[in-house]
Structures are given as C-alpha cells and as structure tokens.
Amino acid sequence: MCVCYRLSERNVVEIIIKLRELNLLEVYHTDDGKEYITPNQLCREIHDEAIINGGRVSITDLVPILAVDHSLVEKQTQVLVASQPDLHFLLGQLLTKEYLDGVAEEINEKLQQLGTITIGELVKRYDLPGEFMEEVVRKRLKSIIRGQQDSSDSRVLYTEGFQKSLFFSETEKLITSHRISGILTGNRQITQANYLPGIYTRTQNNWVDNFFKQNGYLEFQALRRLEIPNPESHIKHHYKDYDLTFMGDVCVGPGLRDQVEASIDDAILRATWVDIYPLLPSVFSIDECSQLVELCLRRRSEAGGGRRGDAGGRVVGGTVVVSDVLITRLSEHLTQLMPQRAKAAVDRGAFKEQVSSGKVRMDDDDGGKKDKKDDRRKRAAGGKSGGGTQGRETKTKATKNKGRGKRQATHDSDSDDEHKQKHNQDSKLVEFLSAEEMKTEVTNFPELEDCPEDVLEELAGDLLRPLTQHFQEVARGVFQATLNAEGWERRRRTHQQLQDKVLALLTTIKLSEKSLKVFDEDMQVQLRRHLLRTQCTELVNELLLYLAHQSHINLPDNPDLTPEMRVKIIQKLDEDTSPPLLSVNKTLVGAGLEEFHKAVDEAVAAAGIMLKKKDNKKDRQVLLSHRAALLEQLAASLDAPLTLRLACLVLFQTVTGNMLHASGKFVPHVLAFLKTHLPDAHFITLHQYQELVIKSLTSKGDNEEESSIKLELERLAPTVKEIAITFKKTTGGSQTTEE
Template sequence: MSATDWEEIKRLAADFQRAQLTSSVQRLSEQNCIDIINRLINSKQLEVVFTTDGKEYITPQHLVKEIKDELFVHQGRINLVELAKILSVDLSVISVRASELEKSSGAICIVNGQLIHNSYLNLICEEINEKLKIKGRVTITELTGQYDLPSDFILNVITKQLGKIIKAQQDPHDSRAFFTEHFKKRSISLVKGGLLAITKPTSVSTILSIFGIEEHLFYFALNYLNESKETSGSISGKEGINSIYTPAVYTKSQFEWVKNFYAQNGYLEYSALSRIGISNPVKFVEKNFQNLNLIKLDSCAVGQLIFDQVEAAIDDVIQTATLVNILPILPTVADEKDAEFILHHVMKKKSCQSLHIFNSSVVVTDQYLRNLMKIFDEEIEKKAKECVSSGAYLKFMTAQDKPSHKTSMDDDKFESKADKKEERRKKASEGKGGGGTQGRETKTKSTKKKYGKTVHNDDNSDDDKRGKSKNEGGSKKLEILDIEDIKKILNGVDLIEEEDSEELVEEIANHLYPKLHKQAQESAKTMYESTIAATNQNRRKKYTEMQDKLNDLILKIRLFERGYKQFPSKDVQQQLAKYLLKTICTDVTNEIFTYVVQDDGKFEGKEMTNDLRTKIVNSVPNDQKDVLNTLNKSLSSSTLDDFLNIIEDAVGPGFCDVLLKKTDKKKERSQLLERRQQLLDHINVASDSALVLQLASLIVFQEVTQTMLHASGRFVSTILPFLEPNLPADQYSALKRYHDLVLKLLTTSNSNEKSETQTSLEEEMASIKEIAVTFKKNVQTRD
C-alpha cells in the first residue's frame, strides 16, 4: 500500500475522532439517514453497492479497493465465487468490477473464473524453473494438472519468461515440452554411448526401453550425433517406435560377407542376404553390384560363371543329340522358372533353332525327338487295329461327316464329297421301294446343320494349338493313341527314366501327341478303308432285321386291338389299351427313337426311358420333332388311336425309312397260329400257378374270339367272366376255382394256409393246362 493511501487513512481517522468529540445541537436518526441516502440514490447523485444481506452498502470505488486487497491477501490468485462470499457481494457485481479491473490494469487477468495477478505468474514461473533444475524436463500437461490452469495459458506464460525467470529451452520436436541445457547434453551422451555399443540392427523400441528415454528425445539426439559425425548409423523406414536402427559397422560387415560369397559361388542368393539381415536383397544387389551386370532372377542374381556352365552343357547336347537337365548346374535355390529364364537367355544368344525346353529346365534336340517317334510305330499299329475292329473309328467318321457315311450304306467305297452330293440328288429324285435310302437321305440332310461344325481335317495341322482349338470348338476327337499311352512308353526310355520327373514325361508326351495322333489316324484310316465294305453289309442286314421287326410288331398291335375290343366294357378296353401302349407300343417307340439317334453318340448305350425320349425330341431337327413328340405322347393315351395314326409317319421317310406292309387274311391267320403256338409252348413249361392261369385264359380267349389278346395276370379276373358263356360249366368252375386259389395264395399271410393253397394249386395245375390245350377240340365237339 502506497504512502499516499496511508495519509488518506490518517486524515479520515482524525476527521472521525473530531466528529465524535464535537457536540451538535441537532442529531439525525437512523431512519433519517436511510431516507437521505435513498433520495440520493434515486436522484442518481450517489452510487452504492448493497451487500447480499441488504444491511450494508458500499461505493463501487471502495468495492474495487476491497477486491485488490483480497487479491493481495491471497498471493495474487483468487476465485471470483470465493471473493463474492468473502465480500458478501453478489457474484454478478464482482464479475463486472473484476472485468473492469482487468481492463484498467495490465497486471491483472481473469482465467477460468479466477482473478490472477502478475505476481502470482512470476511465482509459478520461479517454481517451474526450480522444477526444471531438478528434473531437467517438464511438459505443459503435467503443469496443467499441478496448477489447475489451461494448458495454452501456461504455455503462453512460460514462453514469455524463457531466458528470463525460466532458464530452459523449448523442445524442437514437442512445443509443449521444455528442458534445460544440462538435460540435453545428458540425453545426447546417453544415446551416444548406447549407439556406439550396438553392433547389429536393433529396434528403436528396444533402445528406448533400455535407455529409458522418450522417442522424440532419441531421434533428437540421433540427428544431432549424425550431423556432428560422432556416430554413424541409419534408421530404416519412417521415424517411429517400430523403426530399426542399423549401425554402420554392421552394414560394412554385411557388404564384405556378400562380396566374398559372390567371389566363391558366382551368384548371390536372396534368401542368404535376408538371413544376414538385409531387408531388401534385390535393391541391395542393384545398389552395390552394378558393375558386375548380374542377371536378376526370382530367388538369386547370377553372374557370367553360371551362364558359361549352362552354355557348355547345351553345346554337349547338340553334339550328342540327347537331352540335359540344367537345374543341377544352377544354384540350389534356383527353381524351374529361373532355369527357363536362363535357358531362353542363352539360347537367344546362340540362336539355337533345333532345341526345345521341357519342364522349364530340360533341353532336348529335334533329332532326339525324331528318334523317340520311332518307338511308337508298333503301338500305333496295334491301337489303330483295335479302334477299327471295335467300331470306334466308324462312329467317329459318322459324326464328322454324316451325309458321306450314310451314303456309304449303298456304296462299298469312299467317294469325293461332290460325287456323294450328286448321288444323293439322284436317289432323292428316283426313290426306292421298301423304305430304302430315300428316307435315309432325308434324315442326314436334316441333321447336317447340327453336326456340320464337327468336320476335322487332321491332314491340315501339325501343331498342338490347332488340334486343341478344334477340340474346344465342339468337334469330337478320336483318340487312338492317348496321352497316357504315350507317357507309359516314354517312362521306359532310359534317359527320361533317369530324370524321374512326371512333369517332363507329361510335357514330352504333349509335344509328341499331335504327330503321333496324326500318324495313328492315318493308320486307322487305311485299316478302315479295307473293312468298310464288310461294315456296310452288316449295317444293311441290321436294317432289314429292324424293318421286319417293326412290321411284325405293328401288325400284332393291330390284332391285339381287335382282341381287347371284344370286351363290351369301355373301361376294360381302356385298361387293356393302356397296357398295350405301355408294353409293345413302347417297344416299337423305343426301336424308332433308337434308330433315329443311332448316329448321335451322346445317346448311345443309355436306357430308353420317357425322359430320354423327351430329350431326343428336343434335340432332333424341327422336321422330325413334331412326329416324334406326337408318338411319344400317344403312349400316355387311353386308346390306340393316336399311336396308330402317327406310326406310319414315324417309321416312314425321314425316320426309319420303313414301308409298312399291307395286312391280309393270310398274314393275320399266320399271326394267330404263331401266337397260339407260343402260348402253348409257354404253358407246357410253366410251373408258376399265376402264370399258368394267365396263359390258359389268353389261349381260351383266342379260341373263343379268334382274336389275339395282350393282357397281364391282373386282367384274368376280367377275362374269365367274359369267357363264361363260351365255356362248359365244369371247365369254367375249374378255372374260377383255380383263380380263387391264386388270389388266396397271394393275399394270405398264414404260412400253413399258404402251404395248403400251394399244394392245391400244384395238384390242379395239370387240369388247367389240359383245358387250355384241348379247348379247341372241346368247342368243336360242343358245336
């Protein structure tokens, strides 16, 4: 407090004492004083501040004076809330006066609701300086926690006092940290000593944990030491805790080791370089061995010594017309890819046209491959003979050129394509009876578009790629001598066997395959031409048999239709018609479908089912599709009408080329007799009671109606009532009793009862057979 202030206090005290001692004539009451002051306040002649309890009031000037006094008492820092409690003045009033005080005085500021004087800031700066003397380094973070002040405020205060109160310097890597010169020198000395002791690559994290130093201080010291040449080493990658420090002594020893390795071996192995700590061997070689002109491979870098050895081995192969594997010559780490690269490099330099590379590392001469071809002659002849004799070559040629081979059924020799077209035109215009070749030609023309793309000219290629592309294009390829056959023979060759490599055998086999395949095709073609006449004759014979079979079956179907129409019940007729469609009609349909697709190998050998017939319908040309589809659907009908309406088209031109023969009484009579004799033959040898009853019923039915009936055993219960009016009572009773016994045998589960029934059936079987065999004679006698 200044001397002027003290003088003012003394003067006021004297005035106060004088007023007390002086007696007045008139004294004012307390209420009068209050009224006078309120009038002055209301007229704005006096400004006062009331206390929080309302009993006292003070002037603003005095309030400011008390605020300063309290700030002084609290050593330059006080909270405004606490100040308002001490002075018993509202906080808002205190805040306003504090703000005015901050503006009017450069030594006072408000921070986070606290009034702070510069004397306090100087005090904490002295404390921070003392802390730096002890610790050597402090951070704004720890000071913020200690003094409960904003970090930016403390940073600003310390920055202003650097070099004055605070004897320290700001960390260049961390602006919110400060350290002394002594701390800096100590840290540099610590890092220097540690780095000089390191002899191999060490992670920065390890160094930090050993020295107990922070990351940024380490890099600060490292950069300082490298710039001053006191240490020599490098950091790999970006500066950070995961970086690796490599001392210069280690790098030098690495280089010496690599140099000696190359001098001894003629190559540099990348994995060996990695094992001695070189993180990027490829870049290391490029940087340090540029003058050697090394060839860089995936696993190593090789020098001229290796290339000279490979070149010498190739020269020896050319002279001896054999093969050699260069992999043993190369470094042990080199693989097939490296070997292939080196071979191409050497062969390009030597301009070798008569050499081939197999399995990436084996060099083979043309002459050796030609010698290998000769050992296959015997096997090719054997395989070609098997191919022709088995019919595989015929199927292949049919698939390749259907029109030419269809015509060969009527010709016993090969003709040119132009001659075949001319002959087809002649046959189409002339026609032939009995389902000959006209319909046959119609079929091949309709399917030509489907198979026309499969033509394969083996004489036009001696190249692996050409054969492969034709196979991928959809053509069918006939393999007389396949890859496995070739590999089997190659495995017996001495030089190849010594290599003991399946990959080598595979590649040589693939290389020889096109030529051997062509040779085998030519051999098979020669044999095929010598046997084509006999093959065509056999096809004509089968065609004739098929024609007779279809005529016979269709005639039987018509006769069976007459038989089931003898029953007055439409329901029975439909059941018998369905059974006929399911059996004999289905057999006829299967025969037709089989013939239509006989030249299409994809359906060969498959069981003819309804699903397969549907697939065939979808695969045939449009001019055949409708007829075959109608025929197939007719099998699901309940009458024979649809089947018989379409059958002539289905066996006619464009399908089976069969001309159905006209029926007459003589043929029908012959069929009836043949059918009866078949039934009699079967019943004479039959021992199954149900079968005997079925056969007997069919024989008697045929004799009664003079028509044939095709029915299974489940129709016997329908046939017997129909025959009752035409049978003697005793014979009908015998048949009916036998029928009941058969049903009883089939339905009973009692073993004793089943055994007795079986015995009865066996005893009466002879009488049932006799009824069937002698029925005709009995009918004639009754008549």
C-alpha cells in the first residue's frame, strides 16, 4: 500500500537547502524569494527573451524580467553563448544571428542608396564596436550585403563600379596633362574633396578684389557663400603685401582704418565725443567695432611726432571715444557740487557715523598720530612722578609700528585682495551722489548732449568712485573744521572727569581687595569674581566709553555695555589703543585680580590718564566717604534685604577698617564673620532679622504669614539700623555702642 506524505513549504525549503549543500541540486533563488530556477531553465528564458526583443537584449533589462540577480544572469548568458556559436555577448548585450542578419540587410539597403558607406557610420548607428561591426560585414559580403571593401581602406564599403579612391589620381592626371583647368581641395579626403574649375576660381577672386576696393573691408561670411572654405587663409594668401587687420569675422583694410582714426582724432582735438559704430558698415558687430576702436587708439598713442603731446581719449560703451579734456571738464563741474553736499552730510551726522565705524581716518599721518599717543602714554605712566595702581614706578619702552612694514612687504602679492576690500569699503562710504543722481548730472552736462544713454550710464559709473573718494577729503575738511569749532575746553573737562572717576575706582578696588583676607579661600575667589564683574567692569566701561567718544564711534545713549559690545568697540579703536583694552577686558572673566592689575595700567595709560602714587591720606578719605554713603543709604532704606546688606557692610568696615564690596548672597558669610566681633545681643538681633528676610523671600503665598513677617521686619528694622550706626570697635577688644 502506497502512502503519500504532504510536505509543508518550510520542509521543502529545508530539503532544497540541504540538497544544495550536498551539491546534489543546483538551483538559483529568485529576487522575490518565492521561486527556484535551474541554470538550464535560466539559459532557456534568457534565449527566449532575446528572441522576443528582436535578437538583441541588454543584461540590465533582463534582470527585472527574470527576477534573478544580475551576476547570475550574466554568468548564464556567457554559458549560453559558449554553447551556441551563433550567439554573441558584448557590451553587456546578447546578440543573435538573426539580429545580425537583419542588421546586414539594413546595411545593404543603405549601401545601395548611397553607393558607399563607412564602418564608422555603422558604429554610430548600431552602437557596436568597430572591429565587431567590421567582422559582421565581412562575413556577409557577397551574400546579404551586395558590395565590397575598399582595397586601400577596409573600413570603407562601396557598390560595384568606379572606386572613389581612384578619383584623386585620375583627376590629377587630367589637370597635369592640361585636359582640364582647375584645382583639387580637401587634402585628398573623400568626404571633403572638391574640384574647382579654373574659371570658377578666377570669378571668385575678381568678386573679392572688386568688393575690397569699393568698401575697404571683407566679410568672412560673404566669402564662405562664395564657397571659399577658409576665408582668413585665402585673404592672407591673396593680399600678402597689404597691411590688413583681422578681427572677429571681418578683415579691415588701411583705407577704412584711416577713416576711423581720422574721426577719433577730430573728436579728441575738439574735446568732444564720437560714436564709431554708426560710421562702420552694418556687418560689423559691436565687438568687432570695439576691437577696431581700441586698435586705432593704440596706434595713435604709439605714433610719434606731433601726436606725442596731444590729449588722449577714453573708450566708453565699447564704441564711443570721449576726449580726456571733456571728461576733465565734467569732473570739475561735478567737483563744484562737493562743498555744499559735504556740509549737508556733516550736519545730518552721516559723516560722523562713517568716522565712528572706522571707514575714514581723521589723521593724515599715522606716524604723527602714533608719536602723539606715545608722548601721552609717557606722560601718563612715566618716571618717578607717577606710578601704577600699587604706586610703583613705571618704565616705558619705545615700540615699532609692526603692522606697517608687514603690509608694505605683502603689498604686491595682496594687491588684488586689497583692491576688492577697497571697493567694498567705497560702497559703504557716505555718498557724494547716488548712481541715479550721478547719471542725471552727466546727462544734463551740455557737452554730452545726444550721447547714447548706455554711454552716459557707463561714464557716470566710471566717475562715481574717484569722485566719491575725493568727496571724502572735502567732507573730512568740513568735519574737522566743525570739530575745531567745538573747542578744546569741553574735551579737557571730559578728560579730567574721566581721570577722577578712574582713580576713585582704582582706589576702591584696591581697598576692597584688602578686606577679602578675613574669609576662606573659596569665599575669596567668589568675592574677587564679584569685584571683577562690578567695580573692575565699571572701570573698563568708563575707559571704553571715553575712547569711543574720542574716536567718533557712535553709541546709543546711556549704553549698558555687554562683553560682546565691549569687544566690538575695542575692534574699532586704532591699533595703538585696542591691544591694552583687549587685554584688560579679557581679565574680567577670570577669578583673580592679579592679571587685572597688570593689564589695567596699560589700559589707563592708553586713555592718557596719569596714575598717582599710593596716598594713605587719600585712602582714609575714600573709606570715610564710602562709610558715609553706606550710612546714608541705610538710613533711607525701606527694603528689608537691602537694609540687612547695608548694615552688615557698615559693621564689617567698622570691625576691619576696610570696605567690603559684596552683593546680597554674601550676607550670611559676612554675618558669620561678624559673630565673634559683636555682642551676643547684637548678633542675635541681626541673625533673627536675617531669618525673617529669608522667610519673606521664600514664603509660599500665605497672606497671613507674610503679614506677620512683614510686621516683625518693620519692628526690628530700626534696631538693626541703630546697631550698625552706633557700633564701635574698641582697642581693648570689647565692643561698645555710642550712648
């Protein structure tokens, strides 16, 4: 009894995989994963597809049709070609004998129509290699293709009859024996060869001679219409003794060129302009006319004798020549408009903004300005009569202008970049006239009446930049006169105010730094950072605002200088002032004051401020003034956190004899320090007040609790103020209060 078992798909797959591993079965897996195909079946399907596609199919096209990997299709195609000699596989394509026979039939039809055909033409048409194409043709000659190969060139096919390759030898024999009159052209190439009868050549030359004699030029296109294939070579050979000028698609003789030169001479001598384009024949293009004008001007400038001292001309719009004298008159006319427009630019502040941005320097001599700055620094930091923040003597050294020599050395190599930068800077300068206004002024100039509009526009554009540069000098003179009119007394007062403010800040910073030693190292670092962010930053801001004003840098009213704004201002300062300001600005983000003290001396000197020696009497006055200011603020304070901070600062100065610059977050640390220096009752009151302040700042919105805290703060505030105001430290170490 026969038992049948039904296998699942999974079992079948496993069996096939096992058979493939044992080399008992060779199948290929399709791309969709649903079928297996044997190599023989794949070969049959490849052959079938080739037949379906007319006997020629690409492997790339078979891959999606057969759903088999490209490499497998290519492999089996090669196996198929190896087993069937009538199949061919090249350039990734499968070709059948039937397809090649069809190609041969098409070649035969074309050959019978034309009489000749080349293998190169067939390669382009059928997109097959030349050697293969030649083999296909050779195998089918005399059978499908009714023709033969040229014995001198196997890549040429022709039908039975006269061979074209014999044309050259037979024709040359006829010309040599004078049986025919003419010449052969085309360098013995069948596709380019021509026979020109003698009478035809004589007729061509007669037409060319007559046209050149009447018009003074020759157009290449006209000669091509006469079937002269290389007009330039023909003209050079035919007129080898003439002084001809070739440009573009025309040849100009001396007669026409002399006419153009005469017109240019007349315009230059009469200080006017002339457009050459309408004077030339219509066959001349704009480019050809422009080349001819440039040539005539160059010949004129190279000529000697009486022309050497003549005025010149400028080509505008390619074909218009404008006398240099006329351009000079136009420039002088426009220059007369400058003073009034310069005054208007200064009055509305546009020129000052330009000076502030650094686009225009007010100093005529960089060296002279540098000497003045060096003198000012020497006076500010020099000798035994002055000193730095610590009262030390300061030596000054003469410095060289490092940038000048370097720029001079690289001037030649960087000339292109400098020209681009200068062009960009010019585009940002205060305008003398806008492009449209400049064009209007040039158009309205009487001596340019009837001039083409594009020429006027180009002429206006050429004049805009040099006149804008000259306008800057005029505007600078007006601006300088305005500055002088403001008087020097106001500047002197401003500098004195800056000096007083800077010296006061330096003293405050020094005295505040002394008080930090009573705290631990971590707290000292935090207090130094706070000092850098406040007093030190205020000092640097004062210097920058003053120098920005002196350098005419525009700033908003009452500016709040951020680190980014400070860097931008420093970058706009001159090369002598910016380095020390940049150095001291970098120290503001540090954690120590040593670097700040080192850098601040040079920054202060750059502003022309004289630093004084250490003065203990002056220090005591600053301390008294500071304490008085704290007491005044304390008496007027109605804010509990502020009252607590001011009371702690006053008590700290009373206990240590030094001022302390600290924000509210440092109050707990200050109060902890004061604990050992205050009577217990005073400390308990201050500590209680501190806890109430903390509760008031951290309360969660309980109105009843907030009211209770507020009442208790108001009750203790007078006591806290009284403790700060009346407390004195005795020399014996006990603390007392004033009665």
